[in-house]
Amino acid sequence: MPELPEVESLRSLLDRSVAGRTIVGGRIGKKPLRRRVTRDFIADVKGRRIERVARRAKYLLIELSGGLVIVAHLGMSGSITHRDAVAGSFGLDPKHDHAEFALDNGTRLVFNDPRRFGILRLMDRASLSTLKELSALGPEPLGSDFTADYLADKARGRKVAIKNLLMDQRIVAGVGNIYASEILLRAGVRPTRRSARVTRAEIERIAKAVPQVLGEAIEGRGTTFRNYLDSRGEPGRFATKLLVYGREGESCVKCGTPIRRVIVGQRASFYCPKCQR
Ligand SMILES: [Zn+2]
Secondary structure (H helix, E strand, C coil): CCCHHHHHHHHHHHHHHHCCCEEEEEEECCCCCCCCCCCCHHHHHCCCEEEEEEEECCEEEEEECCCEEEEEECCCCCEEEEECCCCCCCCCCCCCEEEEEEECCCCEEEEECCCCCCEEEEEEHHHHHHCHHHHCCCCCCCCCCCCHHHHHHHHCCCCCEHHHHHHCCCCCCCCCHHHHHHHHHHHCCCCCCEHHHCCHHHHHHHHHHHHHHHHHHHHCCCCCCCCCECCCCCECCCCCCCCCCCCCCCECCCCCCECEEEEECCEEEEECCCCCC
16 A cells, blocks of 8 residues: 555656646546546546646645646555556556546556555545545644644543554544554654553654654655556655564664564554664
8 A cells, every 4th residue: 555655756756747737638447446436527627737736645636727626545556657648558458547637748647546445536626625534634744733742632641552543544644554663663662552651752752753754755755565656657666665664573773683563453563672662
């Protein structure tokens, strides 16, 4: 599943490659995504200019002229690629391409999703805040609203494991399983600790590690996933080195102690028993 750094890397690539282009046509596949793509989608977007590609949590917001916005979520296995219109390859991959937008320079934007957990919706920008999926989200982990005071307030009195608190999208939007483990290694806090028992000093280290770890991953263009393609249709690169996630039994990069694996909230979590308390 693409995590926030991958989505942000994709957003940035798409913004650079398609902002300013006009949608001149397109096609929508027949198989439904998690929600059915509305039939007049193409008629509604045709002739509109892509003003910019923004992001909220893991939702890509392709802002169009005239106040419309394409809301896209990659789900488990989705990708959006910006492809050249190579002769013979134009047209939907009947199995996995769900939408294709032809642009005025002969290129096309393709939304592909083999497992069909993604979302593709067309909305008025003004009504975006009413979208249930977006309105329930907590602050952006890279934004100024996400502070130690805020996190301390949310952790107070909570029995839930600190890792689950960080992964709760209502608390902070866009921290997934992989980076939650990395953040807690950086902060020196075990993923299983009850939120209420995490000290103020530890909360401050976590609040600092969240934007650091995600920011470094974005700079490194995100982690690699089998299904993840960047907007040029290339697989993401192993630019980000994960220090703890997926490294059970391997030596901790800081102290050499073997990394342990534990299940927290049904998700695999990794930690160093010496560096994380
Ligand atoms: Zn260690």
